[in-house]
Amino acid sequence: MPGIITLMTDFGTRDGYIGAVKGVLYSGAPSAQIVDITHDIEPFNVHQAAFTLLNYYDRFPKDTIHIVVVDPGVGTSRRGLVIRTPEHYLVGPDNGVFSLIFPRAGFRAYKIQESKLGREVSPTFHGRDVFAPAALKILGKEDINSFAEPVYDLQSFEKKYEKKADGSYRLEVIHVDRFGNLILNYTRYDWERMGSSEKIKLHFARGFLYGLKDTFGAAKEKEVLCMWDSSGFLQIAQNRGNAADTLQMGVGDEVRISFDRLTSNKKAHSV
Amino acid sequence: MPGIITLMTDFGTRDGYIGAVKGVLYSGAPSAQIVDITHDIEPFNVHQAAFTLLNYYDRFPKDTIHIVVVDPGVGTSRRGLVIRTPEHYLVGPDNGVFSLIFPRAGFRAYKIQESKLGREVSPTFHGRDVFAPAALKILGKEDINSFAEPVYDLQSFEKKYEKKADGSYRLEVIHVDRFGNLILNYTRYDWERMGSSEKIKLHFARGFLYGLKDTFGAAKEKEVLCMWDSSGFLQIAQNRGNAADTLQMGVGDEVRISFDRLTSNKKAHSV
Amino acid sequence: MPGIITLMTDFGTRDGYIGAVKGVLYSGAPSAQIVDITHDIEPFNVHQAAFTLLNYYDRFPKDTIHIVVVDPGVGTSRRGLVIRTPEHYLVGPDNGVFSLIFPRAGFRAYKIQESKLGREVSPTFHGRDVFAPAALKILGKEDINSFAEPVYDLQSFEKKYEKKADGSYRLEVIHVDRFGNLILNYTRYDWERMGSSEKIKLHFARGFLYGLKDTFGAAKEKEVLCMWDSSGFLQIAQNRGNAADTLQMGVGDEVRISFDRLTSNKKAHSV
Numbered sequence: 173m174p175g176i177i178t179l180m181t182d183f184g185t186r187d188g189y190i191g192a193v194k195g196v197l198y199s200g201a202p203s204a205q206i207v208d209i210t211h212d213i214e215p216f217n218v219h220q221a222a223f224t225l226l227n228y229y230d231r232f233p234k235d236t237i238h239i240v241v242v243d244p245g246v247g248t249s250r251r252g253l254v255i256r257t258p259e260h261y262l263v264g265p266d267n268g269v270f271s272l273i274f275p276r277a278g279f280r281a282y283k284i285q286e287s288k289l290g291r292e293v294s295p296t297f298h299g300r301d302v303f304a305p306a307a308l309k310i311l312g313k314e315d316i317n318s319f320a321e322p323v324y325d326l327q328s329f330e331k332k333y334e335k336k337a338d339g340s341y342r343l344e345v346i347h348v349d350r351f352g353n354l355i356l357n358y359t360r361y362d363w364e365r366m367g368s369s370e371k372i373k374l375h376f377a378r379g380f381l382y383g384l385k386d387t388f389g390a391a392k393e394k395e396v397l398c399m400w401d402s403s404g405f406l407q408i409a410q411n412r413g414n415a416a417d418t419l420q421m422g423v424g425d426e427v428r429i430s431f432d433r434l435t436s437n438k439k440a441h442s443v
Numbered sequence: 444m445p446g447i448i449t450l451m452t453d454f455g456t457r458d459g460y461i462g463a464v465k466g467v468l469y470s471g472a473p474s475a476q477i478v479d480i481t482h483d484i485e486p487f488n489v490h491q492a493a494f495t496l497l498n499y500y501d502r503f504p505k506d507t508i509h510i511v512v513v514d515p516g517v518g519t520s521r522r523g524l525v526i527r528t529p530e531h532y533l534v535g536p537d538n539g540v541f542s543l544i545f546p547r548a549g550f551r552a553y554k555i556q557e558s559k560l561g562r563e564v565s566p567t568f569h570g571r572d573v574f575a576p577a578a579l580k581i582l583g584k585e586d587i588n589s590f591a592e593p594v595y596d597l598q599s600f601e602k603k604y605e606k607k608a609d610g611s612y613r614l615e616v617i618h619v620d621r622f623g624n625l626i627l628n629y630t631r632y633d634w635e636r637m638g639s640s641e642k643i644k645l646h647f648a649r650g651f652l653y654g655l656k657d658t659f660g661a662a663k664e665k666e667v668l669c670m671w672d673s674s675g676f677l678q679i680a681q682n683r684g685n686a687a688d689t690l691q692m693g694v695g696d697e698v699r700i701s702f703d704r705l706t707s708n709k710k711a712h713s714v
Numbered sequence: 715m716p717g718i719i720t721l722m723t724d725f726g727t728r729d730g731y732i733g734a735v736k737g738v739l740y741s742g743a744p745s746a747q748i749v750d751i752t753h754d755i756e757p758f759n760v761h762q763a764a765f766t767l768l769n770y771y772d773r774f775p776k777d778t779i780h781i782v783v784v785d786p787g788v789g790t791s792r793r794g795l796v797i798r799t800p801e802h803y804l805v806g807p808d809n810g811v812f813s814l815i816f817p818r819a820g821f822r823a824y825k826i827q828e829s830k831l832g833r834e835v836s837p838t839f840h841g842r843d844v845f846a847p848a849a850l851k852i853l854g855k856e857d858i859n860s861f862a863e864p865v866y867d868l869q870s871f872e873k874k875y876e877k878k879a880d881g882s883y884r885l886e887v888i889h890v891d892r893f894g895n896l897i898l899n900y901t902r903y904d905w906e907r908m909g910s911s912e913k914i915k916l917h918f919a920r921g922f923l924y925g926l927k928d929t930f931g932a933a934k935e936k937e938v939l940c941m942w943d944s945s946g947f948l949q950i951a952q953n954r955g956n957a958a959d960t961l962q963m964g965v966g967d968e969v970r971i972s973f974d975r976l977t978s979n980k981k982a983h984s985v
Contacts, residue, residue: 176740178733184621185481186491188498191449192673194478195502198447202504207736208479208750210727215622216683220728227730231737231842233744244683247658295658297673300502350726351757387789387837402734402839412758412786455892456752457762459769462720463944465749466773469718473775479750486893487954515954518929566929568944571773 200308240264271328282320352414471579511535542599553591623685742850782806813870824862894956
């Protein structure tokens with residue numbers, strides 16, 4: 173039974189819990205590729221996991237099974253899900269962690285029926301006792317309907333930007349990556365729908381930015397810039413620096429975006 | 444030469460030392476599954492590694508080889524071990540790191556004879572030069588007696604709980620996991636031998652707990668509770684919180700357990 | 715397409731960027747062994763990565779491909795490299811990260827021509843879009859000249875020790891590992907060329923050390939000692955302690971080495 177199963181969790185590695193999940197997976201599929209994405213999601217930070225998932229899930233081969241376990245509701249009545257997109261499978265809790273993918277691909281969702289997994293289920297360790305066994309059934313080509321049933325009312329927390337009276341839009345920082353890049357809830361696809369103006373203007377508490385750059389290196393050392401990240405989100409970055417620290421901004425902070433079509437070609441930035 | 448070898452160390456990954464161990468393993472067994480458990484054991488914390496091992500070792504398929512290198516005595520006369528349990532192999536130093544497994548399974552222990560490994564052995568890097576080569580010999584189905592000899596007097600540090608004059612028992616916190624759960628040296632097996640009373644009462648410096656819960660979610664938000672962890676140890680936990688922070692407790696702190704068979708069904712907790 | 719590809723980066727794992735690189739690699743080579751070395755190199759610390767590489771690269775089987783992405787210049791005109799040593803391949807940026815290997819092995823270097831990779835290349839994510847695809851071409855036995863061209867003027871930052879007027883040499887700390895060992899820019903090979911005197915004397919700000927030890931365990935508990943590390947570099951270490959903390963030393967600090975051939979056999983150390 174070859175095939176690829178990836179793992180993203182907030183377990184850390186030190187306690188051996190993810191080791192237990194791997195043990196279950198190798199026991200059922202000794203020749204599978206079990207791939208660590210990360211176990212360092214901030215504990216219970218479902219938003220962070222949802223964002224991280226976007227960066228890798230569709231880079232993997234067709235039929236890869238992505239397990240995500242960031243699950244503050246484990247042991248409650250929250251549902252366990254299998255989601256089938258055209259190319260991949262997603263397995264994890266129904267708490268919004270998959271919801272950033274919903275607008276990007278068609279999909280079908282199924283609620284895992286624990287009683288049909290044929291295993292004892294610890295109330296606190298669904299990664300090991302529910303999600304890993306479900307992934308093994310998918311890998312073994314079992315019919316999803318034999319252990320799960322269709323559902324339609326999924327949890328979601330996609331953040332929409334708001335249009336303001338002056339024609340600008342209110343964005344917010346939805347993620348700060350390891351390098352201090354500030355990722356905004358605005359994508360290249362949103363921008364193309366609005367006309368792809370290159371005269372993007374961002375306003376935030378400590379300054380403003382004018383115009384898009386293609387790359388970090390197109391900015392001077394320590395210059396703050398605005399660019400698309402590698403998943404297509406707009407980000408505020410700093411060349412050889414940490415934009416979040418420099419601008420003292422973080423998740424939830426507001427940024428206004430407007431599009432200036434008339435102005436001269438002046439360049440400006442905040443620091 | 445297929446097969447599965449797991450790795451738990453306190454090396455971190457940043458220095459490339461665990462990379463060297465993996466290089467040796469892949470050189471001897473290019474198609475083996477080499478599985479990271481963790482490299483983030485606190486440096487030299489043999490107790491933590493011993494506890495973590497319990498959480499995963501017996502979830503892996505039969506004949507999996509578990510390498511554990513948390514080894515403050517490397518380069519001294521402490522022995523290197525191969526331990527054969529009915530299902531698995533354990534390879535690492537004789538410093539107690541395997542001793543929590545001893546009461547759980549029959550086993551035979553062997554002292555690795557470095558001179559029979561056919562390699563140069565650095566005095567400071569037994570992970571690479573002793574334990575990885577020994578694992579490769581096991582994977583290659585070599586007779587363990589060809590490179591190791593039976594031993595019987597192993598290091599152990601299992602913590603026993605003490606019975607007090609008033610009929611209670613003195614437990615202690617033996618581990619705090621990433622989520623702040625406080626694990627005690629008392630197992631479901633101990634409890635069953637004592638009659639499986641559901642009226643467990645725990646006393647500790649900042650309060651007490653009464654009764655077992657099945658799951659985090661059976662407690663209210665931020666409520667502190669008492670439950671079995673997924674390896675069968677008793678733990679003090681907090682629903683959507685960090686029990687260690689909330690109760691300001693850590694490894695070595697005392698907890699008294701008693702069993703109340705008469706009282707009314709009142710529920711109480713400390714915070 | 716079997717084969718082994720290792721990964722060392724400063725990406726961390728939390729953002730899913732290394733997940734994306736793995737996705738590209740598995741998409742091109744589903745049965746390859748993709749091996750994590752570390753993703754915890756300090757952001758942009760090319761020196762640290764260069765040193766870490768020495769600890770593992772030559773332990774892997776012949777034809778292993780080592781990808782290294784610590785790349786502050788991504789998006790600028792810095793070149794992407796494939797380096798062919800007699801036994802291995804190295805893939806990553808031309809910023810000195812491979813330069814500690816140059817004096818140790820013959821090699822040929824090639825500049826990757828991005829336009830010949832047949833993929834869209836994000837200006838900010840060469841790990842995914844340049845280095846992973848180049849590694850796949852090597853794994854697939856494509857002629858390196860079909861996507862890269864020979865280069866000869868590579869970036870290098872090897873630190874040479876200096877001879878001083880009094881016959882001593884000025885060394886410096888080039889790396890501090892997780893255990894606080896202080897690694898110096900002086901190797902066993904340098905020492906053998908100078909006559910292999912066992913009467914090495916090290917002077918530093920807070921004291922001195924006299925003579926080499928074979929192992930940590932040859933020193934008393936908490937004793938500071940001088941020994942060869944497992945890659946052949948001279949290091950200052952502390953038995954069951956952290957030399958960097960104890961001596962308050964770090965990267966860049968100066969150490970003088972001299973060779974005393976006349977003196978009595980006194981032993982001394984600094985703390």
